Amino acid sequence: MSSVSVMHGKNVTSIRARGQAAQNLFDAMTGGIQKSQKGVEGGNCNRTACQAPGATFYNASTMKWYCPKCYEKINDANPGLCVER
Numbered sequence: 001m002s003s004v005s006v007m008h009g010k011n012v013t014s015i016r017a018r019g020q021a022a023q024n025l026f027d028a029m030t031g032g033i034q035k036s037q038k039g040v041e042g043g044n045c046n047r048t049a050c051q052a053p054g055a056t057f058y059n060a061s062t063m064k065w066y067c068p069k070c071y072e073k074i075n076d077a078n079p080g081l082c083v084e085r
């Protein structure tokens with residue numbers, strides 16, 4: 001009963017049976033919850049000091065996504081580097 005394989009992504013019920021640790025793994029595998037939304041499209045701003053939601057501006061240099069505020073700052077320093085997608 002205690003040895004449940006967590007490698008089978010489709011076997012959700014047995015993964016859930018493992019409790020919170022398994023739930024975290026499940027979330028990590030499916031991208032279930034908003035943990036690592038930093039710098040992703042439509043997620044949180046990639047700037048560590050910011051991380052505001054609604055990252056809709058793509059920075060071709062870092063290949064990450066930024067909020068409108070940081071987009072302005074980035075383009076201030078490097079015009080055209082960050083674009084809205």
Ligand SMILES: [Zn+2]
Pocket residue numbers: 045046047050051052066067068069070071
């Ligand atoms: Zn930002």
